[in-house]
Amino acid sequence: MLPVAPSTCYDHLAKRGDPSRLSARARRDETLRPGGLCVFEENWRVYGAQKVWRQLSREGFDVARCTVARLMKGMGIQGVIRGKPHRTIIPDNKAPCPLGRVNRQFLVSAPNRLWVSDFTYVATWKGFVYVAFVIEAYARRILGWRVSTSAQAGPRSGGS
Structure with missing residues (x-):
């Protein structure tokens, strides 16, 4: 039905079943998402990417600010605009x-x-x-x- 090669579909299913087959970036994203979401929730859902990034850095995560912004956008969360x-x-x-x-x-x-x-x-x-x-x-x-x-x-x- 979809114009997708069967091998692509099987590869996607295999990665869902075995997370070790994911790319390094995808595995890192999976470890960072809960931390970023936790920082966002602990701060009354008002922190933007800049403040979440700074807090993650204080907690020992070595991550780029643009990565935090990308992950927050992917999770559908956004800081409050003053x-x-x-x-x-x-x-x-x-x-x-x-x-x-x-x-x-x-x-x-x-x-x-x-x-x-x-x-x-x-x-x-x-x-x-x-x-x-x-x-x-x-x-x-x-x-x-x-x-x-x-x-x-x-x-x-x-x-x-």
Whole structure:
């Protein structure tokens, strides 16, 4: 039924029956999972990969932080994210959505035939900064930009 070779299926069943046939990484993961889960549970399910990794290091486990992050993701556990979530864009569902005029065909044969725009935001220590760009599609150069602390259109606040 599945497009899997029978030998792959038999190999998988053999590894489930005999853990010594697992790869070194898989065997190590099996020994680390209970420790990581125990650290996570003992700390009220709030520790993220960084703090779980530090605690495992204190307990004598020599493991990389990225390995702890991978194992936590595989187990479906995640630390608590502090602070309130930021809503950067609030859509206006009543406003009509403009149609794309180039149907995502950004290849042009000559300069100044197609200009496109982009809008993005960057998180800083003082809050979000919003940036709008106008890009010439042929040369892929930024023709102009504008930076603002608000996503709303208003008086000029920077750029060229």
